[in-house]
Amino acid sequence: MTTSAIAVSGLRKTFGDKTVLDGIDFEVPAGTVFSLLGPNGAGKTTTVNVLTTLIKADGGTVRVSGHDVATEAKAVRSAIGVTGQFAAVDELLTGRENLQLMVDLSSTAKDGKRIVAELLERFDLVESADKSAATYSGGMRRKLDLAMTLVGNPRIIFLDEPTTGLDPRSRRTMWTIIRELLADGVTIFLTTQYLDEADELADRIAVLNKGKLVAEGTPEELKRQIPGTHVRFRFAGFDDLEAAAGILPESTRDDDALTLRVPSDGGTKSVRALLDRLDEHSLDAEEFSVHTPDLDDVFLALTGHDTAEVVAK
Numbered sequence: 334m335t336t337s338a339i340a341v342s343g344l345r346k347t348f349g350d351k352t353v354l355d356g357i358d359f360e361v362p363a364g365t366v367f368s369l370l371g372p373n374g375a376g377k378t379t380t381v382n383v384l385t386t387l388i389k390a391d392g393g394t395v396r397v398s399g400h401d402v403a404t405e406a407k408a409v410r411s412a413i414g415v416t417g418q419f420a421a422v423d424e425l426l427t428g429r430e431n432l433q434l435m436v437d438l439s440s441t442a443k444d445g446k447r448i449v450a451e452l453l454e455r456f457d458l459v460e461s462a463d464k465s466a467a468t469y470s471g472g473m474r475r476k477l478d479l480a481m482t483l484v485g486n487p488r489i490i491f492l493d494e495p496t497t498g499l500d501p502r503s504r505r506t507m508w509t510i511i512r513e514l515l516a517d518g519v520t521i522f523l524t525t526q527y528l529d530e531a532d533e534l535a536d537r538i539a540v541l542n543k544g545k546l547v548a549e550g551t552p553e554e555l556k557r558q559i560p561g562t563h564v565r566f567r568f569a570g571f572d573d574l575e576a577a578a579g580i581l582p583e584s585t586r587d588d589d590a591l592t593l594r595v596p597s598d599g600g601t602k603s604v605r606a607l608l609d610r611l612d613e614h615s616l617d618a619e620e621f622s623v624h625t626p627d628l629d630d631v632f633l634a635l636t637g638h639d640t641a642e643v644v645a646k
Contacts, residue, residue, distance in 0.1 A: 338363040338489050338520035339384065343393035346379050353379045355544040356393065361537075363488075366511070366521040368531040370628075371541035372636050377524050380541070381491055384522070385415050398489055411440070414487035418494040420474040421481070424467035428458050428477050431466060435484040452480040456510070472503030479510065489520045497526060508534060528628035538628075542636040556625040559634050562599040564607055566618040567592045577616055581607065599623045 339361035346354040353376045361367040371377050382388045384397055386406040395402045398412035422431050432452055436445035453462045456476040461469065466477060475495060482490060492511070496504040504527075511521060511534055525531055531538055532552045539549040548555055556562070566584075568574045568591050577593055578586050584593040597603045604623060611618065626634075 336363050337361060337396075338365075338398060339367070339522065340396045341380075341384075341393070342395075344380070344383065344390055344395060345392035346376075346383060346388070346390055353544050354383075354390075357541070357544075357546045359539050359546060359549060361520060361522060363520050364515065364518045365536040366515060366523055366534050368523040368525060368535035368538045369541060370525075370528070370531060370538060370632065375541040375636075376544045377541055378493075381493060381522070381524065385413060385491055386410055411485070412487060412489055414482035414485065414490045416479050416482045416490065416492050416495060418497060420471075420478040422466045422469075422474055422477050424465065427463050427465055428469070428473075429453065429462040431477060431481055432484065435481045439485045448484060452483060456480045470503075472499050472506065475499060475503070475507060476510070479507075483514075488518070489522065490514065491522045493524050494526055495523070496530060504530070528632060532628050540632065540635050547635045548631070552628060553625070555631045556627065557599055559626040559631050561626045561630065562597055563624055564595045564597045564599075564604055564621060565592055565624055566595065566607075566611075566621045568616075569619045573616060576614065577611060577618070580610055580614055580616065597623070599625050 337360045339359075341360070342358050344354050344357045345352070357380070359367075369377050369380060379388070383390050383395060384402065386402050386409050389403065397409045400408040400412065402409050423434070426434065429449060432449040433445060436448055453459050456479070458473065458477060458480070461473065466474065469477065479492075479495065495511070496507050499507065508530070511523075515521060521534075523531065523535060535552060537549065537551055538555060540547050540555070548558065550558075566577065568577060571588070571591065574586065574588065574591050574593065578584060581593060581595050584595040586593050595607055597607065608621075
C-alpha cells in the first residue's frame with residue numbers, strides 16, 4: 334500500500350486579521366510529484382513554509398515523512414530538501430566547492446568526495462566543476478542548486494519554481510532530472526508558474542485560491558471538470574458529414590474541414606456511445622479525437638485569474 338510522504342489536515346494560518354490558509358487538507362503519496370498551483374497571494378508559499386518548518390501553523394496537523402512538523406521539526410528537516418525560486422549558490426566558489434560546502438554542513442552526508450563526484454557527474458557539471466559559479470549559465474546554476482539539495486539524499490524535495498527564467502532546452506533538462514528523481518522513489522512537491530510543467534510532471538495537482546483548496550486531482554481529472562470537452566470527428570466526404578450531423582444533432586459542424594464537434598465528458602463510455610450511434614447507421618469517421626480544456630482553462634475557471642498570475646508567492 335502506498336504511504337503518504339506528506340499529510341495535511343485542517344491547516345490554518347493567519348497573519349494579523351488576514352486568513353492565509355483556511356483549513357486545507359491534502360495528502361502526497363510517497364514517490365509521486367504533487368504540484369500546488371494558485372494565483373498570487375493564494376497561500377502557496379505559506380503552505381511550503383509550514384511544510385518545511387520555516388513557520389508554524391495556527392491550526393491543523395502536518396506530517397512530513399511521518400513526522401509532525403510542530404513537534405519533530407528536526408526530524409522533518411533531516412528528511413527533506415528545499416530548492417528555492419532563485420538558485421542559492423555561492424558565486425565566489427566553484428561548483429565543486431559549493432557541493433563540498435553542503436557536504437561539510439550536512440550531518441548525514443558521508444564520504445564527501447564520492448558524493449560530490451557523483452553529483453557532478455549526474456548533473457553534467459564535471460567540465461565546469463572547478464570554474465567559478467559566477468560563470469555558470471542560468472540552467473547550470475539551477476542544476477548546481479538542485480545538486481546541492483541532494484547532498485543529504487533527501488526523500489522529499491520541495492521545488493519552488495525550479496525552471497523560472499530558463500530557456501526551453503534547460504527546462505527540458507530539469508524535467509528529465511525531476512523524472513529521474515521520481516524513478517529513484519523521491520517525492521517531489523512542486524510549485525510552478527508554468528501550467529504545462531505541472532501538466533507534464535505532476536501525478537496530482539491541487540489548486541489553491543484565497544486560502545482554500547478549490548480542486549484536486551490528476552491533470553486529466555481537473556480538465557474534465559471544465560465545460561468544453563468534446564469529440565471531434567472528421568469524415569471522408571460531405572455526404573458522410575451531412576448524415577452524421579443528422580445522427581448527432583447536438584454537434585456543431587465545419588463543412589470546409591468536414592468535421593463535427595460533439596460535446597462529451599471525454600470518458601470511455603461516452604465516446605463509445607457516440608461511435609456506436611454512427612456505427613448503427615454504417616457511418617465511419619476517417620478520424621476522431623478527444624479534446625479537453627487545458628490547465629490554463631482549468632485555472633481560469635477555478636480561480637477567476639488569468640494564468641499569467643500563476644506564481645509561487
